[in-house]
Amino acid sequence: MPFPIEALLFLFLLATAVVIARLRDLFAAAMLTGIFSLLSAGLFTLMDAVDVAFTEAAVGAGIATVLMLGTLALTAKHENQQPTRILPFVVVVLTGAALIYGTLDMPPYGSPGTGPEPAAGNAVIHHWVAPDYIKGAEEEFGLPNIVTAVLASYRGYDTFGETAVIFTAAVGVMLLLVRGRKREDEEQAPENSR
């Protein structure tokens, strides 16, 4: 039974989240967000979502932590003491309760969705295009990794759009934060510009 290890990971996840919220030391908080991502990646692996776990480990635990540390180098190391406010706490609790209420309608975790009709407890997603994708990836593509077949071919247009989003984000960051500095660099050292 795979339950205990998942419960343990969730427990660690919860503990990490609480500690991050309570910490005033921003350096430790940044490192703990990395650990939070790593624990999430472990959970995704247990759910057989290896590609998602991969992304979470690389982006969440790797790049995001580095970027946060880079930001920390520009700001203070400690968070200022804030007076305890009750309204944000109530909003957060209500939002969390609404999200948990939403999950009650979802099919049980790991529900296979057997049978042709989306009956109660059967995940709708298993009755729509997913069976075609799962069969097609093997027969039509000969690819063991269904995720790649879906991303690059079945949903190739969407991935093209996502790549365009990443491109747009990079262009935005460069225009806003890098471009002005580059011109200063060129004035100082023109031979570096090529």
Next chain:
Amino acid sequence: MKTPMRMREKIVLRVVAQACIPFILLFALYVQFHGDFGPGGGFQAGVICAAGFILYGLIFGLDKLKKVASLRTIEILVAAGLLLYGAVGLVTMGMGGDFLDYKVLDHHDPMHGLHYGILFVELGVGITVTAAMLAIFYAFAGRERG
């Protein structure tokens, strides 16, 4: 950023980083080109590749990293990856298929065409993601405090 200046003097970090970086980049290439048979793909490979470069930048300083991958190179690569993706779609149209219909890429075996298409498309994603991550890192790490 102040930290890399201090890190550059730490010999253990430098030696370990030098030993790790080739393997990180090799692993990124593995994830990139083995993505259709194992976990991973262009996005993950791009992030891992960028992580290798960023590690180099953290340990040896931003100036040395900019000698390896200048801002101009990054700017070109961000666009090149997306253009490669789009170009695959245009090529498939030129060969008589729909946009991103990879089957027409190989006349003998449509399955090979699919594999070529996925390979190039994922490469495009990988290039754009690597360059975008490095651009964001440059934007943060290159700023002075104040």
